[in-house]
Amino acid sequence: MELAKYQILFALVVLATCEKFPSQHHESCIQIFILEKPHEDEVSKSPLEYKEDGESVIWSRIPFGNETDNEIVRYKPSHALSVIPPNRIFQGSSGKLEITDNCEGESWLISAYPRKDDCVETSPSQYDSLPTYTVCFDPTLKQTLYSVGKVYGNGGLPRVGARHFEEARSLFDFKWKDMYKNQRRKLKDSVGATNYARFFPEEQQYAYSCGHLFARGDVNTRVGQAATMFHLNVAPQQGILNAGNWKIIENDVRDFLGPNTGLLKVWTGTFGLLQLPHDDGRLVDMYLGQGVPGTIPVPKFFWKLVYDIPSTKGVVIIQFNNPHATPAEIAVERIQCTDMCDRVPWLTITQPQRDNILHGYTYCCNVDEFKQIVGYPSELPAIITNY
Numbered sequence: 001m002e003l004a005k006y007q008i009l010f011a012l013v014v015l016a017t018c019e020k021f022p023s024q025h026h027e028s029c030i031q032i033f034i035l036e037k038p039h040e041d042e043v044s045k046s047p048l049e050y051k052e053d054g055e056s057v058i059w060s061r062i063p064f065g066n067e068t069d070n071e072i073v074r075y076k077p078s079h080a081l082s083v084i085p086p087n088r089i090f091q092g093s094s095g096k097l098e099i100t101d102n103c104e105g106e107s108w109l110i111s112a113y114p115r116k117d118d119c120v121e122t123s124p125s126q127y128d129s130l131p132t133y134t135v136c137f138d139p140t141l142k143q144t145l146y147s148v149g150k151v152y153g154n155g156g157l158p159r160v161g162a163r164h165f166e167e168a169r170s171l172f173d174f175k176w177k178d179m180y181k182n183q184r185r186k187l188k189d190s191v192g193a194t195n196y197a198r199f200f201p202e203e204q205q206y207a208y209s210c211g212h213l214f215a216r217g218d219v220n221t222r223v224g225q226a227a228t229m230f231h232l233n234v235a236p237q238q239g240i241l242n243a244g245n246w247k248i249i250e251n252d253v254r255d256f257l258g259p260n261t262g263l264l265k266v267w268t269g270t271f272g273l274l275q276l277p278h279d280d281g282r283l284v285d286m287y288l289g290q291g292v293p294g295t296i297p298v299p300k301f302f303w304k305l306v307y308d309i310p311s312t313k314g315v316v317i318i319q320f321n322n323p324h325a326t327p328a329e330i331a332v333e334r335i336q337c338t339d340m341c342d343r344v345p346w347l348t349i350t351q352p353q354r355d356n357i358l359h360g361y362t363y364c365c366n367v368d369e370f371k372q373i374v375g376y377p378s379e380l381p382a383i384i385t386n387y
Helices: 002-020 047-052 176-181 183-191 193-199 222-226 245-257 327-333 367-374
Strands: 032-035 057-064 067-069 089-091 096-103 107-113 133-138 143-151 208-212 234-238 264-271 275-277 283-285 301-308 313-320 362-365
Touching: 143 234, 143 245, 176 183, 176 208, 183 193, 183 275, 193 275, 245 264, 245 301, 245 313, 301 367, 313 367, 362 367
Parallel strands: none
Antiparallel strands: 032 057, 057 067, 089 096, 096 107, 107 133, 133 143, 143 264, 208 234, 264 301, 275 283, 301 313, 313 362
16 A cells, blocks of 8 residues: 555656646656556556456546646557657648657657638637548657558549648757758768769659658548648658659559548558668768758658458558669568569559569568568558458
8 A cells, every 4th residue: 555655646746747847857758557556467467457457547648738638548568658749739731730649669659630621720629630640750760650541542532732741840850841952962962973963863853752651642632631741741752753653553552442432541651771872882871951860761662551441451562762773782672572462453553564663663562571571560450361
C-alpha cells in the first residue's frame, strides 16, 4: 500500500510540473500508468488487462499546454516512455495535423484531417472528425516512414488543380519548401560538378519533386484531396520517376477498384537512404538542404503495400529511387525478395516497363518477406494472403 501511495505522489508531481512548465519539461510529459496493487508481472500486462482483472488503474496522457486527453489508449511497453512534443496540433488551409501517439518505436503517429466543406476558416469546428490518412514520421531522421489510408477508386472526384504544399512549421523545426526550392546547389556540393551534370541535368524532370505518399488522386472529395497537400506526406523523388512507373502503379491501384469505394487499404512509404558517388569516388549520403539539423533525407526506395480488404490479398510494390543506377547496383542493393508482380492480376505495368531503370526499376514482394527485411509497418491486418 505504501508503494502505491508513492507511485501516485510521483504521478502528481509529474502532472504539476508538466502543467506549469509545458515547453521546458516536455520530456517528462509522458504517458504513464499506476497500479493500486503492484504485481510481479506488471510489465508484461497491459492496463486494459489489469482493468479486466478488477484492479484500479490510473492511465492518462499528461497535459500538453492547455489540453488534456484522459482516454484509455493502447499500451505498448516500448512506447510508454516516448516523448510527444508539447505543440502537437497544426491547423491550416489544407487541413489539420495532430500528433496523436507513437508508432514504430518513438516515431510520431500523425493524423491528417480535412476541412469541412461548409465551414469558414474562422469556425472552431472547421475540420472533420475522421482523418483522411495517417502518417508515421521519424522526427530524428526527418523522414516519413509511411502514410496509410483507404483508396476510393477511379470513380471519384477528378483531381483538383495545383495547390501549394503546407509545411506545418509549428510542428517541425525546418523549412521543407526552401530545401526543395534550393536543392541544386546542395546536390552539386554533394556529388561534385561532373557527377552533378550526370545525375541531375538541368531539365526539371531530373530535379527532386515532392513525391506524394498517400496520393491526392486516391481521395474522392475536394477537401480530402487538399488534406494530402502537406510536406509531411511527400518524400524526394526525381520527377522522371514520379511521372514514370510510379504513375502507372498509382493508376493501376485506382483502376483495380473501378467505381467501388473503400475496399483497399494502402500503405505508401520510404526505406533506406540513397547514396550516390562523388567525383572523387566516395559514396555520399543524399539529403536536401544545407547542414544538420534540418535536412531531408532522399530515400533509396519508395514502396506501396496494397491490401484488398474483401479478399485479404496483399502485395508490396517497390521502386528503386535512382534513375541512374546500374543493373549491378540494383542486384546488390535491392530489397531481396522473389519478384511476384506477374502474379498480381490487376497490375498492368509490364516486365519491360518495370525493368526500365530510367523510369524507375520496379518489382513486387509478398508482405511477409518485405516486413521481415524492412521491419515496418508493424500494425497490419492479422490475415494477409499472397497472390
